[in-house]
Amino acid sequence: MHAPLRPLCTPLATVLAVLVLVAACGRGAGAASGTPVPDGELRIAAQFSPRSGYAIDTDDAFILTQLGATEALTSAAADGRVQPALAESWTQVDPLTWRFVLRSGVTFHDGTPLTPAAVVTALGHVAGVAAPPRALRGLGLTVVEDGANAVRITTARPDPILPQRMSSPNAAILASSAYTGGAPSVIGTGTGPMRLTAVEGTQRAVLERFDGYWGGRPALARVTATFVDDPAARALALRAGDVDIAQGLPESSLLEFSAGSGFDEQTIAAPRTVSLLMNQAAAPFSDVRIRQAVARAVDRTALAEQALAGSATPASELFGPAVAWGDRGPAPAPDVEGAKALLAQAGHGPDNPLHVRLWTYQNRPELPTLATAVQAMLRDVGIDAEIQIGDYGAQEPDLLAGRYDMFILSRSYLTDVPDAGATLRSDYTCDGSYNIAHHCSQAFDSLVAGLDTTTDVAARQEVFRAAARILVDGAVGVPLVHSLENGVSRNVTGYTVDPMAKRLVTPQLAITG
Structure with missing residues (x-):
């Protein structure tokens, strides 16, 4: 079950309602001074909306990682380099088995610690669904605890890129409380810098800073993502100063956000x-x-x-x-x-x-x-x-x-x-x-x-x-x-467009004023 979203100004139902909302709630489009605003709120006009109720085994998982709510054992760049995330290191034990040592000091948004048992539950669930996600499909994945701070992951056949697979948003680790019944709940069960607190269907999601984040205290206090399928509507909201970041704008709109306009336009x-x-x-x-x-x-x-x-x-x-x-x-x-x-x-x-x-x-x-x-x-x-x-x-x-x-x-x-x-x-x-x-x-x-x-x-x-x-x-x-891929921002520091569409909200992202 997803928690209902408390109204910010007026309910959202259509693109028109989105524009009415941001016009009523917007803070305007003043030029940024470059000084981060303490405890700022970031507003995003997001390109893709959740289609499966934020199910972790679907493409909705990308939305969760973009918004900083969930993390996986590893992270990876487009060039194939794998970096530590919830796992601080990994080794290949034999052709079928990898051992991942978990990062110490990680706490889930529900206050429980990251443990091998939690990893076993999370990965066991996503590997066992009727239609496993692409990154994990056909692996014959099994996960077992290996001591107090590690897990062993075994595949049915040798898989030389298992550490890369563990960076998939679908392999995100949720707290054990997420799996108490039915589909896993992503409300308040991740490990990222922002805690998902409320959702309103395919229209909006709200996240708040997680002060216990293992990577340091995030700069933002709050993130509001409004899902706007119409690219022209995303551009309009940004132009009016009613959102801080707009994703995936058409080329015709990008021309007005070019250098010297006060906006930061990035294309990658x-x-x-x-x-x-x-x-x-x-x-x-x-x-x-x-x-x-x-x-x-x-x-x-x-x-x-x-x-x-x-x-x-x-x-x-x-x-x-x-x-x-x-x-x-x-x-x-x-x-x-x-x-x-x-x-x-x-x-x-x-x-x-x-x-x-x-x-x-x-x-x-x-x-x-x-x-x-x-x-x-x-x-x-x-x-x-x-x-x-x-x-x-x-x-x-x-x-x-x-x-x-x-x-x-x-x-x-x-x-x-x-x-x-x-x-x-x-x-x-x-x-x-x-x-x-x-x-x-x-x-x-x-x-x-x-x-x-x-x-x-x-x-x-x-x-x-x-x-x-x-x-x-x-x-x-x-x-x-x-x-x-492109994104345009105003009054934002630390924002970069991720070609893999996995990251957007990071601990360093901040509003300026």
Whole structure:
């Protein structure tokens, strides 16, 4: 059960009500002096709202870590480096077992201490749900106490990146009181710098400073997050001075928050790629020449800089500038005549045009825009693509079954963990559970299989680079653009945009005045 949210000014029900609330409660948009305000309150217009009642085994867990309510045994950066969090150290005992030594002096928000028993309960719960989260799925995870200050975590098969997996928001450790019945309660059961005190459905969450935080007393006394799906509404609230941070603003709004405006606008590469997938399980895209023709027809630079007004970067392969192993070179230039020649070799030309269906979904507003632009580019080389925009949930069964032609998909290639192995295995191996492209190559599978015994981060990243080259050479989809994440703040110090979408509220974050 989640505690009801006591009103701050007026109830929230719609985006309009959100704007009425912030206008009534806002403190205005005065310029910051740079001096932290003691016991300040931070107000956030958040981009994504909770969809599963803050269930720790769902993507709602990212909201909890962003707001500083929960923590896991480890933390990790996009480059794969793992750092201590609730665990101060870890060692691999044998190929199947890791030992994690817990940090001393950690207290849960309910006043109870962090113990091995609490870790066993928390990780045992998330590993045992009917649909385990991506980072922990299929591991055969078991956790047992190992002395007064450690746990042993065992997997069914060797897992060289288990410490990275333990950084997933889904692996957050809650107090034992969270598991007294039904779904775990996240109200007042985390370990982070801010204690979640109240929620109001998908509209708002309130957090208060946790003075017993192991990392030092947080600067903020209170955080209020309002979940506003409409990016224009987030920009309006920030412009009016009624929130301090707005996430995920459209490019058109960012222009007014540029340098010299009094706002701090940050844009950073995100580990997410929008790709044009082609069904290799059936004609016409079982023919590599047609896939290569599509790759040559698409102008990726124009998609990023014109269709999306610079709110993305053009892609040359699966991985982009957000990660250490991503390609930072220019995207290939389009080759219309080369595309036409390949189509002619495959038997398609003015007398035999190629007609296909181009699917995408509207959950991410940039995808229909990209579909329209790609449609025009394909038409220039003699491919007639009929656009169908639907609901992703309804489309997925047909995608996985190979009952489609082309599909534009936005996909995070790190899948919660700063390691690309899971994405390569699920999306591109012969038995991959999310192999929408229906790609199957024994050479590719052998390359990815080597990750099962590779622990060195640099060596794993070389495998990622080699895998990306194979996908480009085989025209296994066309990476179109790499996404960017942004955030704009005013009167805030210590704020940085996290490309992994795991951190926002930290002990150092403060309001200035």
